[in-house]
Amino acid sequence: MLTEELSLTEFAKFRDYIYATAGIRLGDHKRLLVSNRIRRRLKATNRGDFGEYYSFLMSPAGRDELPSFLDEITTNETYFFRDRYQYDWLKSKFAPEIAEEAKNGKRNKSLDVWSAACSTGEEPYSIAMSLLDGLSLQKDWRIRIIGTDLSSAVLATGRQGIYNDRSLQLVTEAEKRRYFDNSKDDSRPWAVKSDVKNTVTLQSHNLLLKPKGGPYDCIFIKNVLIYFDDGSRSVVVGHLLSALKPGGYLVVGPSEGIFKMLNGLERLQPWLYRKPIAAQAARPVAAPVLRGFKK
Numbered sequence: 001m002l003t004e005e006l007s008l009t010e011f012a013k014f015r016d017y018i019y020a021t022a023g024i025r026l027g028d029h030k031r032l033l034v035s036n037r038i039r040r041r042l043k044a045t046n047r048g049d050f051g052e053y054y055s056f057l058m059s060p061a062g063r064d065e066l067p068s069f070l071d072e073i074t075t076n077e078t079y080f081f082r083d084r085y086q087y088d089w090l091k092s093k094f095a096p097e098i099a100e101e102a103k104n105g106k107r108n109k110s111l112d113v114w115s116a117a118c119s120t121g122e123e124p125y126s127i128a129m130s131l132l133d134g135l136s137l138q139k140d141w142r143i144r145i146i147g148t149d150l151s152s153a154v155l156a157t158g159r160q161g162i163y164n165d166r167s168l169q170l171v172t173e174a175e176k177r178r179y180f181d182n183s184k185d186d187s188r189p190w191a192v193k194s195d196v197k198n199t200v201t202l203q204s205h206n207l208l209l210k211p212k213g214g215p216y217d218c219i220f221i222k223n224v225l226i227y228f229d230d231g232s233r234s235v236v237v238g239h240l241l242s243a244l245k246p247g248g249y250l251v252v253g254p255s256e257g258i259f260k261m262l263n264g265l266e267r268l269q270p271w272l273y274r275k276p277i278a279a280q281a282a283r284p285v286a287a288p289v290l291r292g293f294k295k
């Protein structure tokens, strides 16, 4: 019979599996929340109780269930221009700086940015909007913004590029006119314009694994490592630093908890770091044992 809440032993099993697969460290106070979320997957997969669902998840047949399971566990809250000052910096400092470098022949007119753990896409699209503006919509630049997330469900929403009013809570009327068309969906009336959309590619990626692309001129990592512990954070930080170009910038969320791991970078703001041109090799770190994901 299905009990209301996971037992302590059941919770420990799910908690350890979530840590091993996603790096997310759940405290005991999350037991009820996790129980409620897993219960939805029990229904969806026709499992009678938590134990049966866990056995299914561990079985070869349950391998395809892992993404849906993690979709229930992760927090996907996001919106356009979250922490507006970071986008002001992109537009008014970063973009002019690289435009000047290109003018002086110090770089190509190409730019690679990674929005790591981008959820439904508001973050990479906000980056695109700021850069297109900052580079004065210059057509001869190759701007490539990669947004990645563990969850394929949020990425699918992001690829549609259609949003509700809540996602646009910080977007001004002028920005709405500039970056959005009206969609045909009444509940999600805002469609990202194609010139913005075309610069963004959304891909599935687990932050615990080595990044596939790069190197990047700028990486955003926001509101995700807050759910990790120091062990899994340091694995991710190692990957981020290895994917950052010498001289590249790291934009960090306000509560990420990684400041002490960024000693090798120049600290420009509490939320902004720069990799030295002659960067030291990142220190090796102890990784959580990954389960369920192919390297």
Ligand SMILES: C[S@@+](CC[C@H](N)C(=O)[O-])C[C@H]1O[C@@H](n2cnc3c(N)ncnc32)[C@H](O)[C@@H]1O
Pocket: 021, 022, 023, 024, 074, 075, 076, 077, 078, 079, 082, 116, 117, 118, 119, 120, 123, 148, 149, 150, 151, 154, 205, 206, 207, 208, 221, 222, 223, 224, 253
């Ligand atoms: C709260 S959202 C943050 C979105 C955006 N960066 C922002 O600040 O608005 C956190 C996202 O991290 C993703 N996530 C959690 N663990 C992850 C992992 N191990 N690898 C990649 N993405 C992960 C979740 O799926 C979720 O969409």
